[in-house]
Amino acid sequence: GDSVTQMEGPVTLSEEAFLTINCTYTATGYPSLFWYVQYPGEGLQLLLKATKADDKGSNKGFEATYRKETTSFHLEKGSVQVSDSAVYFCALAHNAGNMLTFGGGTRLMVKP
Amino acid sequence: EAGVAQSPRYKIIEKRQSVAFWCNPISGHATLYWYQQILGQGPKLLIQFQNNGVVDDSQLPKDRFSAERLKGVDSTLKIQPAKLEDSAVYLCASSLQTSALNEQFFGPGTRLTVL
Numbered sequence: 001g002d003s004v005t006q007m008e009g010p011v012t013l014s015e016e017a018f019l020t021i022n023c024t025y026t027a028t029g030y031p032s033l034f035w036y037v038q039y040p041g042e043g044l045q046l047l048l049k050a051t052k053a054d055d056k057g058s059n060k061g062f063e064a065t066y067r068k069e070t071t072s073f074h075l076e077k078g079s080v081q082v083s084d085s086a087v088y089f090c091a092l093a094h095n096a097g098n099m100l101t102f103g104g105g106t107r108l109m110v111k112p
Numbered sequence: 113e114a115g116v117a118q119s120p121r122y123k124i125i126e127k128r129q130s131v132a133f134w135c136n137p138i139s140g141h142a143t144l145y146w147y148q149q150i151l152g153q154g155p156k157l158l159i160q161f162q163n164n165g166v167v168d169d170s171q172l173p174k175d176r177f178s179a180e181r182l183k184g185v186d187s188t189l190k191i192q193p194a195k196l197e198d199s200a201v202y203l204c205a206s207s208l209q210t211s212a213l214n215e216q217f218f219g220p221g222t223r224l225t226v227l
Contacts, residue, residue: 004154032213042220043115043116043203043218043219043220043221044155044203044205044218045218046215046216049215051213089154089155091154095211095213096210096211097160097167097168097210098143098160098207098209098210098211098214098216099145099157099160099168100145100147100155100157100216101157102154102155102156103154104152104153104154105152105153105154
């Protein structure tokens with residue numbers, strides 16, 4: 001079956017540091033890939049997505065590129081802010097069905 | 113536009129008791145999902161509805177969990193009887209249709225504690 005593996009946290013960075021959160025997946029076919037974010041006390045919300053190989057999703061300064069050859073979708077941001085502190089989830093879904101398979105989540109803590 | 117509504121937000125019960133959760137999706141969204149998120153893990157899909165029909169319930173523990181969406185709008189998830197391992201946050205999500213091109217919008221969740 002499908003699975004998503006993320007780097008374990010917590011990841012602790014200073015403000016303005018570079019962020020990478022690794023994500024790899026196992027799936028048949030060509031799923032769509034997603035990053036969701038859960039801010040403290042709030043619900044899950046979509047951060048960015050990519051629907052085919054070599055697509056780059058981007059939002060709020062975050063980016064991730066769909067790499068089929070390495071089955072990866074790593075999340076990056078050039079300069080993190082304290083307000084980026086949250087739990088980040090990598091996920092995939094097949095286009096027919098839209099049932100999300102999530103990774104375990106990575107907690108990011110950004111210190112001023 | 114109102115988001116996905118869930119109630120209650122918190123529930124504490126003893127094992128072997130019953131509990132029900134309610135979800136009202138975004139207006140016009142045909143597809144509704146229930147996920148279980150155990151502390152420290154990612155959400156796991158329990159059941160997916162398209163209008164009032166079940167699309168996938170392969171990961172729903174049917175001996176104790178049931179869900180319905182009778183009129184194709186709001187939905188109820190029930191656990192009877194509850195076990196300690198059912199302690200989790202139960203998330204409801206909705207999307208316009210079942211294609212992965214349609215964003216899923218999540219509600220705030222119901223946190224269940226089974227003692």
